[in-house]
Amino acid sequence: MTLLSIDWFFIIEKVLLISGVLVLSLVVAMYSTWGERKIAAWIQDRLGPNRAGPMGLLQPLADGGKLFFKEEIIPNTSNRFLFILGPSIAMLVACMTSAVIPWGDTLTIAGREISLQVADVNIGILFIFGVVSMGVYGIMLGGWASNNKYSLLASVRAASQIISYELPMGLALIALLMMTGSLSLKDIVEQQRHGLWNVVYQPLGFFIFLVCAFAECNRAPFDLPEAENELNGGYHLEYSSMKLGFFLFAEYINMFISSALMATMYFGGYAFPYMDKLGVDGNILTLLGFLALFIKTLGFIFFFMWVRWTVPRFRYDQLMRLGWKIMIPLALVNMLITGALVLARQH
């Protein structure tokens, strides 16, 4: 169906895909809040939420409803526009990254090949990097616009923390890129499908990326911007109602997306061992691949939560020392070794 020389099926397909991915991230983020509390309870030998629905499964809905119906308070001394812009940016940026992640191989429906990736741009990884570097604005603007000393301190912390940890993250990615020779996430997954997973070649790079992902998501042990016992909740101190909800929600979406990214870049994405020898139909294989990616992602989310409830928070100078004096040199060494090995393999 082409009308006005536009392929309408293409547009419908992309719109469906985008909404699907968005709904998926929102639902996963929603149930991450439930999962987080269940896992915390399990680690601390408690029961966790169990009142709303069976096993407390309706808890996220109850929480969301509560947040929506709470009174919205915008402080008098705040900068109104920026105060609202803060959580909006946080949410927008959190949702943007999912566009370049290949959620699965192609589906064939009625003779059309539909790729389960919203946009296969040839700069996929750089796109993610750019979006991640935007993420800090939500926190910074929100914290500054609240006009509160704790919020300001938190946004200053967030800015320097995120910039510091972006560097080793980028360096770890460069090592990965030198190996794969492509910036497109789809290509990276396809390479892993036919070979070993990248984590085998890049264990140090993966470790660095993992630590930096914790820092970029402001998750414990690097959750200094919201350290509740020194900053009273930090950048979202003045926020109430759903604007607070957006900040918290953005954190969970970020966690989901970075888990999916780690699964894609280092753990084979939608590829799983022996997937080409199963001898099942293409569409079913694609769905199985999606399931594999989803399970890997959930595994990483579990890891995020596990660490949060196990490791205590860093002090701020320790955080900076770790970032600049340990992670960056490690990442540089990793890059050098990778470069030498790639060169050796070529000759």
Add this chain to the structure above:
Amino acid sequence: MVLSVIALISALGVVLSKNPVTSVLCLIVTFFTIAGHYIMMNAQFLAVVHIIVYAGAIMVLFLYVLMLMNLNAELEPQKRNWLKYAGAISGGALLVVLVAALRDASMPALSTQPTEVGLIKNLGQILFKQYVLPFEVSSILFLSAMVGAVVIGKKD
């Protein structure tokens, strides 16, 4: 077209806004529109690097400093009148010089066809073959800037 209009409006916003934080935010919007132009010229790599470096890192540091300085429109010292006039005159003089210099400049017709140079593969080939010397020289420049910053930071 739309992009250019937004770019111009936000660039004006940078200069005209009273609040320095608003200024910085307008500058970020300007950077995004410029990146949009790069993408339309098929230079995706340049666009993304532009966003990462300028909007993602440099402007965050700008904002960081501004937030700590706590600037307000009321607290800003009023400049003397002669300073304003001097600024206007020198700005106008610069405009005249620029116009005079550019009046005769021929505008080579920009090809509207998207070129492939901006794609990352070709860009890498060009940087490391044709322009390898300037590339290395500029990297030495960056290195010296970094060393200088560390030296200044270590002084106390």
